[in-house]
Amino acid sequence: MPKLQELWNMANLVDKIERSNTNPRDPRNREVVYAAWDDPQIGNLETPINASGFSRALINNLPAYRQGLSPLRRGIEVGLAHGYWLLGPFVTFNPLRDTEVGSMTGLLAAIGTILIATLSISLYAASNPPAPLATVTVPSPPKALDNAEGWNEYATGFFLGGVGGAVFAYALLSNIELFQKYLSFVAQ
Numbered sequence: 001m002p003k004l005q006e007l008w009n010m011a012n013l014v015d016k017i018e019r020s021n022t023n024p025r026d027p028r029n030r031e032v033v034y035a036a037w038d039d040p041q042i043g044n045l046e047t048p049i050n051a052s053g054f055s056r057a058l059i060n061n062l063p064a065y066r067q068g069l070s071p072l073r074r075g076i077e078v079g080l081a082h083g084y085w086l087l088g089p090f091v092t093f094n095p096l097r098d099t100e101v102g103s104m105t106g107l108l109a110a111i112g113t114i115l116i117a118t119l120s121i122s123l124y125a126a127s128n129p130p131a132p133l134a135t136v137t138v139p140s141p142p143k144a145l146d147n148a149e150g151w152n153e154y155a156t157g158f159f160l161g162g163v164g165g166a167v168f169a170y171a172l173l174s175n176i177e178l179f180q181k182y183l184s185f186v187a188q
Contacts, residue, residue: 032047032048033045033046033047033048034046036135036136037136044135044136045136046136050135050136050137051136051137055137056137059137059138060137060138063077063078064078064142065138065141065142067140067142069142070144070153071142071144071145071150071151071153071154071157072153072154072156072157073157074142074145074154074157075153075154075155075156075157075158075159075160075161076157076158076160076161076164077157077161078157078158078161079114079157079158079159079160079161079162079163079164079165080161080162080164080165080168081161081165082114082117082158082161082162082165083110083111083114083161083162083163083164083165083166083167083168083169084165084166084168084169085165085169086110086113086114086162086165086166087106087107087110087165087166087169087170087173088169090105090106090107090109090110090113091103091105091106091107091173092106094106094109103170103173103174104170106170107166107167107170110162110166110169111162111163111166114158114159114162114163114166115159117158117162118155118158118159118162121151121154121155121158122151122152122155124151125148125150125151125152125154125155126148128148129145129146129147129148129151130146131143131146132145132146
């Protein structure tokens with residue numbers, strides 16, 4: 001008998017859901033995706049994800065979109081992060097990883113990758129890039145990156161920051177035993 005009651009309750013629940021699909025007052029039937037700035041010609045949509053305050057705050061605080069930064073400073077911040085995290089895979093997975101020069105090989109590979117990325121940014125700068133477009137998430141993109149000069153300055157900062165980040169990560173990895181000894185000394 002309890003199984004029959006469970007089936008009856010489930011049927012009632014399904015019936016209520018079916019009836020709510022046509023109810024315009026049900027908040028689940030509310031439209032949540034709109035054309036950006038009420039203009040469908042733009043081709044951008046405003047969704048609960050990209051139009052939320054959290055998403056806007058997060059994206060607009062990244063160095064690429066933060067207001068008041070020069071292209072050089074933007075490039076340095078982005079390069080530092082990329083140089084720092086690029087070293088790990090090159091040290092861990094290079095063919096010389098179990099030798100004395102494994103870490104140095106990883107550092108040189110990371111710097112080489114940063115150099116290739118910098119050259120790619122410089123090539124993009126030479127292609128007469130278009131001005132950044134305003135979107136729902138980034139309503140006021142940086143004006144400094146709408147010409148080749150700004151992109152070249154960004155590329156310079158990216159290279160400096162990338163090499164600096166890779167060298168910093170290499171210094172940390174090379175001195176890991178020193179940090180372990182220090183921490184064991186402090187813990188006593």
